[in-house]
Amino acid sequence: MTKSFDRSRALELLNFILLLAGAALVLLPLAAVFLVSLSPSGVGVKVTGWTFANYQEAWRRGNFLLAFVNSTLVAIAVTGFQVITSALAGYALARLKFRGRQALILAVLATLVIPFQLLVIPIFLVLKWGHLLNTYGALILPTAANGFGIFLLRQYFMTIPVELEEAAMLDGANRWQVLWQVMLPLARPALVTLFLFTFIGEWNDLFKPLVFTTRPELRTVQLALAEFQEQFTSSWPLLMAAVVIGTLPVVLLFLAGQRQFMRGIATTGIKN
Template structure:
């Protein structure tokens, strides 16, 4: 009953697509930026790091108007890109990957470079596999955050075909506020994927959290 009235097939498909794409983009952007801040010396590096950290204290709601205008200018309102691009990069993800890369011995990279590997090969074949706990930690944070996000779908879309799980729950509550058993069933349905994902990745998640942030 709750599954049908909430149209969860469409909502699950949309939320899954957006969450996976945003997670992949954050992994790519955070890995590359985190490596640059951890290993490459360039002028203004510390300033860039401080600016990235400063984004962590800026609520997303403050940036809604400029983001909306940019999306409107690019004709991206009411598209999947409106749900993906605003969070395709993350200051938290960049800092997390930077901290983990710092904890990896530099000698491993130097050995790979002596064998003729370039920077991208070093990142992909050496650092990225070693950073698996941090990558899984970032993936869990990002996927769960996107899955539970109501604000972006509410502001940047009004197309029923782009309904996400949280939008479905919100509309469900407005329509059936008197039927709490039905609403609670819908909440359980929406929560199951997040719980399963955390159970699968909890070991790497704990390791990633405990082994980052140890070095400056």
């Protein structure tokens, strides 16, 4: 009994050490970025006098206000489209019986292995044909639907007992009412997970604004950071302050939704 207890304590200690090491690998670079952003000289992470003036200077020189507005609009629009389309398609593929359903599921899975870069030329041509280049549409429409979201919500819907839908239908609800009043409230963890994945992905996206837009008034946070880096390569405090400014919104968003996010990841695909 004592040997078993000692072995269990040793395994717990080992797990704790491994988790602590993993956390250090993630947090130490972030801490270094933050410390350098507070440095008046930027020689290293050793700060002799902390100052937040770098943030004010980076915000002013980088003109981040417009970039924040653009990134927020694009991220919210894309996230909204993806949540709606993924919920509708995911529910249809999880519950409705129709000819070709398995083929559609395989097609959705196939889109997950195709890099977005391979689709750039046809997407560019379609946007050009539709006169959407250098518009918000060029930043929103190419990722308005996503196979990952459809598959995620389909798997989550399949974990919900079908008896709940049958009970709602016995009370007079139709399919549309079942989806909006029963399934979606129960799928909130998966919806929050998809929201976070999509919003953070769009916020961090540099590829679309770089390829599909050239107008300065359409630049996003990531494009503004890239331009800022070119201008202030030698000024590490300003550069790190700009990085913190560009990263802070998604960090706060993740912290706000992390409980639902972890629940959605843990329960997706587990049949009740």
